Amino acid sequence: MKKSVFLGTLAAAALVSGMASATTLDDVKARGELICGSNTGLTGFGAPDASGNWTGFDVDLCRAIAAAVLGDATKVKFVPTTGETRFTALQSGEVDLLVRNSTWTASRDSELALDFVAVNYYDGQGFMVKKDLGVSSAKELDGATVCIQTGTTTELNLADFFKENNISYQPVNVADDAEAQRQYTAGACDAFTTDASGLAATRATLPDAENHIILPEIISKEPLGPVVRHGDNNWGDVVRWTYYALLIAEEKGITQANVEEVLASTNDEEVKRLLGASGDMGAKIGLDNAAFKNAILAVGNYGEIFSRNIGEGTSINLARGLNALWTQGGLQYAPPFR
Amino acid sequence: MTMAAELPKENFRLSMLIFDTRYRSYTIQAVVLGLFILLIVWLGYNVDRNLDERGKELSISFLWQRAGYDIPQTLIPYTNDNVHFRALLVGLTNTLAVAFCGCILATILGVVIGVLRLSNNWLVSRLMTVYVEVFRNVPLLLWVLLSYVILTETMPAPRDFRVTDEMAAAGEAPAAAMSFFDTVAVTNRGTNVPSPLLERGFGSVDLGFVSVNLTFLAIVLVIAGSVYSYRRLKSHARTVQESTGVRPVTWWKSLLILFAPIIALMIALGLHWEVPVLKGFNFQGGILVAHAFTALLLALTLYTAAFIAEIVRGGIQAISRGQTEAAFALGLRPNRTMSLVVLPQALRVIIPPLISQFLNLTKNTSLGVAISYSDLSGTLxxxxxxxxxxxxxxxxxxxxxxxxxxxxxSMVMNWYNRSVQLKAR
Structure with missing residues (x-):
């Protein structure tokens, strides 16, 4: 009995550490499907709609990568992961990449052996409370009960924030956004804290959104971006440059609708390289030359993805803010495509 | 038998390892063991190589890094400045707390239900049957989730306890009120119970590596002394009964010995209770028992009690009917028959399967992860x-x-099991 328990343990450990012999890019091509670790359900960023199709800001990046690698944006399998399971799922090879509001930190880059390849959303942590609580600042939350997702950076920021301000709180641990929302609406916690974008998304799905406010304090930097396994640099390049292609497309005014038109008329060498009309930039990272054109054709440029899923006018209603292009005072900046 | 002696003496040949039944089993065992060791080595090597590929190595030094996160329920002092190892201990104590309370409550409830299921009262025995079948045939996880959701969704929010000035002027009562003479508040966040406070503690002594709380030590000593004296009293009463046939009256002496010393100690220490009061967002003061704990304990108790009830019923039914009849013939009343004749014998049948129920309950505490209970699997x-x-x-x-x-x-329970088994002398 003891022997078999030990054996099982080792087998489990061996499985956890996974077998990643071939490169991820080869695996994805051979499989004919991209497996994307997504949120368990955060409206606007990554959630299945009523008919089971995944939509959202992060989901569209997965679709763009599928279009770039496989030429078909529908060949994506979304695996929902919670704050606690996401990195294990990536490490074990269960998913090819994670695009689910994950914060880039030094220890995740080094200790967890992950690679954050880009920042697709610059965010910060905020607090949401019910209006009738009469709270206007997070510093007034002394003694409050706070719903917090476990296994996140926000959990650590929360502890730091309350300690720095010398006030106390009672944490209520929750596993994901849905559970947090249930506890928060049931009144089991006074405040819910997570990335401000996540708060906006959660607030948008509340039936009485106008009765809830997001407090003005942003207590941390939360650069969210796609994550791949450490050590597979080629796959990291694929994800990174597909994302940058979407940014460059916005910068150059290439949209989902006018790709072909631009390709036919442009004199801009960078645009030609991006769309695969000259050079072999795609082939250099192991993709088709038309890979980035396919990505833009599938989901549009960064700005289009933003405004379609979470931008002003949608229920989430987020301003571009830090996520505007660098040419418009934001932080989104792609290195030159040459 | 003489034939064997006449067989020619054979020298050992290698082929005998396979064809000779005397050696074959050794060969098979050696091969299996070899394969097993190979498998272990392969798995170990695999883990090692894959970790190497990721640039990771096995080490538990992370346990001495700052944890940085807060835990909702801590039975030992803990702040986010403590190390991960401390968080592990907090989780361990939370696991042990819910397992310990669960084992005791499930045993009590299980014994009561098991006995009642054998009741001659049709309604009582059927109700118990329904209880057992319902609880043991639905997955435990669902009971855990159900109790948690019920507790957090149906209980009033702390603000419902508040009496505003307008309400006081209008003479209205708040939407919710505290129970047990205004000492316990059950909100949708947890149960606030009064906490004992001591005015004059004995302080603690630092022994270099560990500090000993003298107050706690004094309480333990007084209780141990009371229990010891109580047992001396009982054995004295038994000796008197055996020599004279008359059992001396002991009940008031027992009560005095068991409770007077501890009450005296508490008065000496200046015990008083801190009752939780609503202040700001939540009740402050007293002890907050998180709903995750209550829900997990409730679900584990109700679920395991159903199994224990069946074990108890089986144990009782294993005792021959003749024992009961003999006890009745001696003029013992039914409840005395149960407690003096049937249950002591049934224990021998009950204890071994009860051990595995305790083990199950303890391991099942890890289901608390579904409701974010901060047990070992929640923290570590x-x-x-x-x-x-x-x-x-x-x-x-x-x-x-x-x-x-x-x-x-299982070690403790096996030891207890041996002490209640029939002694074969």
Missing amino acids: GGITRNQTGREIECVFLMMAIYLSISLTI
Whole structure:
């Protein structure tokens, strides 16, 4: 009995550490499907709609990568992961990449052996409370009960924030956004804290959104971006440059609708390289030359993805803010495509 | 038999390892063992190589890094400045707390239900049958989730307890009120119970590596002394009964010995209760028992009690009907028959399967992860694992700890089992 328990343990450990012999890019091509670790359900960023199709800001990046690698944006399998399971799922090879509001930190880059390849959303942590609580600042939350997702950076920021301000709180641990929302609406916690974008998304799905406010304090930097396994640099390049292609497309005014038109008329060498009309930039990272054109054709440029899923006018209603292009005072900046 | 002696003496040949039945089993065992060791080595090598590829190595030094996160329920002092190892201990104490309370409550409830299921009262026995069948045939996880959701969704929010000035002027009562003479508040966040406070503690002595709380030590000593004296009194009464046939009256002496010393100590220490009061967002003061704890305890108790009830029923039915009839013939009343004749014998049948129920309950506490209870799998296996990225180390540590807990429980229970078994002399 003891022997078999030990054996099982080792087998489990061996499985956890996974077998990643071939490169991820080869695996994805051979499989004919991209497996994307997504949120368990955060409206606007990554959630299945009523008919089971995944939509959202992060989901569209997965679709763009599928279009770039496989030429078909529908060949994506979304695996929902919670704050606690996401990195294990990536490490074990269960998913090819994670695009689910994950914060880039030094220890995740080094200790967890992950690679954050880009920042697709610059965010910060905020607090949401019910209006009738009469709270206007997070510093007034002394003694409050706070719903917090476990296994996140926000959990650590929360502890730091309350300690720095010398006030106390009672944490209520929750596993994901849905559970947090249930506890928060049931009144089991006074405040819910997570990335401000996540708060906006959660607030948008509340039936009485106008009765809830997001407090003005942003207590941390939360650069969210796609994550791949450490050590597979080629796959990291694929994800990174597909994302940058979407940014460059916005910068150059290439949209989902006018790709072909631009390709036919442009004199801009960078645009030609991006769309695969000259050079072999795609082939250099192991993709088709038309890979980035396919990505833009599938989901549009960064700005289009933003405004379609979470931008002003949608229920989430987020301003571009830090996520505007660098040419418009934001932080989104792609290195030159040459 | 003489034939064997006449066989020619054979020298050992290698082929005999396969064709000779005397050696064949050794060969098979050796081969299987060899394969097993190879498998272990292969798995170990595989883990090692894959970790190497990721640039990770097995180490538990992360346990001495700052944890940085807060835990909702801590039975030992803990802040986010403590190290991960401290968080592990907090989780361990939470696991042990819910397992300990669960085992006791499930045993009490299980024995009552098991006995009642054999009741001659049709309604009572049927109700107990329904209880047992419903609770043991629905997965435990669902009971855990159900009790948690019921507690957090149906209980009033702390603000419902508030009496505003307008309400006081209008003479209206608040939407919710505290129970047990205004000492216990059950909100949708948890149960606030009064906490004992001592005015004059004895302080503590630092022995270099560990500090001993003298107040706690005094309480333990007084209780142990009371119990010892009580047993002396009982054995004295038994001696008197055996020599004279008359049992001396002991009940008031027992009560005095058991309770007077501890009450005296509490008065000497200046015990008083801190009752929770609504202040700001929540009730302050007293002890907050998180709903995750209550829900997990409730579900584990109700679920395991159903199994224990069946074990108890089986144990009682294993005692021959003749024993009961003999006891009745001696003029013992039914409840005396049960407690003096049937149950002591049934215990021998009940204890061994009861051990495995205790083990199950203890291991099932890890289901608390579904309602974010901060037990061992919530702190070490959840947050620590996730924040440090040490999956393999954390899982191995957790397995080792659960294994130690289980082995300790079975050791203690096996020892108890031996003490109640029939002594064959």
